[in-house]
Amino acid sequence: xxxxxxxxxxxxxxxxxxxxxxxxxxxxxxxxxxxxxxxxxxxxxxxxxxxxxxxxxxxxxxxxxxxxxxxxxxxxxxxxxxxxxxxxxxxxxxxxxxxxxxxxxxxxxxxxxxxxxxxxxxxxxxxxxxxxxxxxxxxxxxxxxxxxxxxxxxxxxxxxxxxxxxxxxxxxxxxxxxxxxxxxxxxxxxxxxxxxxxxxxxxxxxxxxxxxxxxxxxxxxxxxxxxxxxxxxxxxxxxxxxxxxxxxxxxxxxxxxxxxxxx
Amino acid sequence: xxxxxxxxxxxxxxxxxxxxxxxxxxxxxxxxxxxxxxxxxxxxxxxxxxxxxxxxxxxxxxxxxxxxxxxxxxxxxxxxxxxxxxxxxxxxxxxxxxxxxxxxxxxxxxxxxxxxxxxxxxxxxxxxxxxxxxxxxxxxxxxxxxxxxxxxxxxxxxxxxxxxxxxxxxxxxxxxxxxxxxxxxxxxxxxxxxxxxxxxxxxxxxxxxxxxxxxx
Numbered sequence: 001x002x003x004x005x006x007x008x009x010x011x012x013x014x015x016x017x018x019x020x021x022x023x024x025x026x027x028x029x030x031x032x033x034x035x036x037x038x039x040x041x042x043x044x045x046x047x048x049x050x051x052x053x054x055x056x057x058x059x060x061x062x063x064x065x066x067x068x069x070x071x072x073x074x075x076x077x078x079x080x081x082x083x084x085x086x087x088x089x090x091x092x093x094x095x096x097x098x099x100x101x102x103x104x105x106x107x108x109x110x111x112x113x114x115x116x117x118x119x120x121x122x123x124x125x126x127x128x129x130x131x132x133x134x135x136x137x138x139x140x141x142x143x144x145x146x147x148x149x150x151x152x153x154x155x156x157x158x159x160x161x162x163x164x165x166x167x168x169x170x171x172x173x174x175x176x177x178x179x180x181x182x183x184x185x186x187x188x189x190x191x192x193x194x195x196x197x198x199x200x201x202x203x204x205x206x207x208x209x210x211x212x213x214x215x216x217x218x219x220x221x222x223x224x225x226x227x228x229x230x231x232x233x234x235x236x237x238x239x240x241x242x243x244x245x246x247x248x249x250x251x252x253x254x255x256x257x258x259x260x261x262x263x
Numbered sequence: 264x265x266x267x268x269x270x271x272x273x274x275x276x277x278x279x280x281x282x283x284x285x286x287x288x289x290x291x292x293x294x295x296x297x298x299x300x301x302x303x304x305x306x307x308x309x310x311x312x313x314x315x316x317x318x319x320x321x322x323x324x325x326x327x328x329x330x331x332x333x334x335x336x337x338x339x340x341x342x343x344x345x346x347x348x349x350x351x352x353x354x355x356x357x358x359x360x361x362x363x364x365x366x367x368x369x370x371x372x373x374x375x376x377x378x379x380x381x382x383x384x385x386x387x388x389x390x391x392x393x394x395x396x397x398x399x400x401x402x403x404x405x406x407x408x409x410x411x412x413x414x415x416x417x418x419x420x421x422x423x424x425x426x427x428x429x430x431x432x433x434x435x436x437x438x439x440x441x442x443x444x445x446x447x448x449x450x451x452x453x454x455x456x457x458x459x460x461x462x463x464x465x466x467x468x469x470x471x472x473x474x475x476x477x478x479x
Contacts, residue, residue, distance in 0.1 A: 151301075151302075152300065152301070152302045153300075153301045153302040153304075153305035154302075154305070155302060156302035156303055156304075156305045156306035156309075157302075157305045157306065157309055159306060160305070160306040160307075160308075160309030160310050160313075161309060163309075163310060163313070164309070164310075164313045167420070170416060173405060173406070174405070174406070174412060177409050177412045177413075178320055178324070178409070178412065178413060178416075179405075179412060179416050184316075184320055185316075185317060185320055185416075189313065189316055193309075193313065
C-alpha cells in the first residue's frame with residue numbers, strides 16, 4: 001500500500017513540492033492543467049492504495065482483540081477510528097481528483113476551494129488517527145505479560161508518533177511557511193514519520209504473527225488439535241477435513257457461550 | 264514457575280515468549296540498567312528526532328531569510344529566555360535528586376523536591392504566558408513572518424510538552440505516596456520513566472533557547 005501510494009504521489013501526481021495555500025487560484029489551476037491526466041492517474045493510484053490500508057489496520061487490531069475478548073473497548077476504538085481515518089484518507093484524494101477533473105472549465109476559486117478541502121481532509125482530520133494510535137498503544141501497554149506479542153517499546157513509539165502527527169492540526173492558521181498544509185513541519189514530517197512508523201509496526205506485526213503461530217502449535221500439542229492453528233490447506237475445497245478434531249465444536253452450554261467456560 | 268507462563272520447554276517454541284520482564288532484548292538491557300524502561304527511550308528517541316528536524320528547519324529558514332530572523336531575534340527578550348531556562352534546569356535538578364532520594368528510601372524529601380519541580384514548571388508556564396502576551400500586544404503574531412511562526416509554534420509545542428510533564432509529575436508524586444520505604448521495581452520504573460521524560464523536555468527547551476534566543 002505504501003509503495004503504491006508513494007508512486008501515485010511522486011511519479012504521477014507530482015505532489016513534490018506540493019502547491020502552497022498561498023498560491024493564487026489561477027496559479028493552482030494552471031499547475032493542475034499543466035499535468036492534468038498524469039495527476040488524475042496519480043489520484044486513481046493513491047485511492048487504490050488507500051483501499052488496501054484497511055486490511056493492514058485490521059491485522060494490527062486483532063492483537064488488542066486477543067486480550068480483551070469480553071469487552072473489547074480498545075479494539076472497537078481502533079476499528080471505529082480506522083474506519084473514519086480510512087474514509088478521510090480516501091476523501092482527501094477524492095477532493096483533489098474532483099478539483100483537477102474540471103480545472104480550467106470552472107472558476108479557479110472553485111477549483112482552489114475543492115483543492116483546499118482535500119488538504120484539510122488529509123491533515124486536519126488527524127485526530128482520528130491519534131485516537132487509533134493511542135488505542136493501539138494502550139492495547140500494547142495493558143497487555144498481560146504472557147500475551148505480550150508486541151514489545152512495550154512499540155507502544156511508546158506509537159505515542160511519540162501520534163505527537164508528531166498532531167502538528168497537522170496547526171495548518172488551519174497558515175497559508176505559507178512551515179506550518180501551512182504544504183509545509184515541512186505540518187505535512188512532510190508527519191507524513192514521513194507515519195510511513196516510518198508503519199514500516200516498524202509491519203515488521204513487529206509479522207513477528208507477532210509467527211510467534212502466535214508458535215503459541216498455537218504449542219497449545220495444540222498441549223490441549224488438543226482444536227486449539228491449534230489451522231494448517232494451510234486443511235480447510236479449503238480441495239482438501240476436505242479428515243481430522244474431526246479440527247472441526248469447530250458447537251458450544252455445549254450457555255456458560256460456554258458466555259465465555260465463562262474457559263476450557 | 265518464573266516469569267514465562269507458556270512453558271518454553273516444548274520443542275515447537277523456538278524462542279522464549281515475552282514474559283513479565285519483557286522480551287529477551289529488554290531483559291538484557293534491563294540488566295545493563297536502562298533508566299525506566301526501553302519504551303520510554305523509544306519515545307524520547309522519536310520525540311527528539313522530531314525536534315531535531317524542527318531545529319534543522321529553523322536553521323534552514325534562517326539561512327534563507329537572515330534579515331527576518333535577525334529582526335526577530337532582536338525582539339526576543341533574553342532575560343525572559345534565561346528565566347525560562349533557569350526554571351527548566353532547576354526543575355530537572357529537583358527531579359533528578361528526587362529519583363535519587365526515592366532509591367534511598369527518603370520518600371518525604373523526594374516529595375518536597377517533586378513539588379519544587381512542579382513549581383518551577385508552573386513558573387515556566389506563567390513566564391511563557393507573559394512573554395507571549397508581550398509579543399502579541401506589540402503586534403507580533405504567528406502570522407507576522409516566518410520567524411514568529413516558528414517561534415510561536417515551536418515554543419507552543421514545547422509548552423504542551425511541559426503541561427504533560429506537569430501531569431506526569433503529579434502522577435509520580437502520587438506513586439511515591441504508595442511506596443512503602445523501598446520502591447518496587449514497577450514503581451521505580453514508572454518514576455524513572457517520568458524523570459526521563461522531564462529531562463527530555465528540558466533538553467528540548469535548551470535547543471529552542473539556543474536557536475531562537477541566542478543564535479545570530
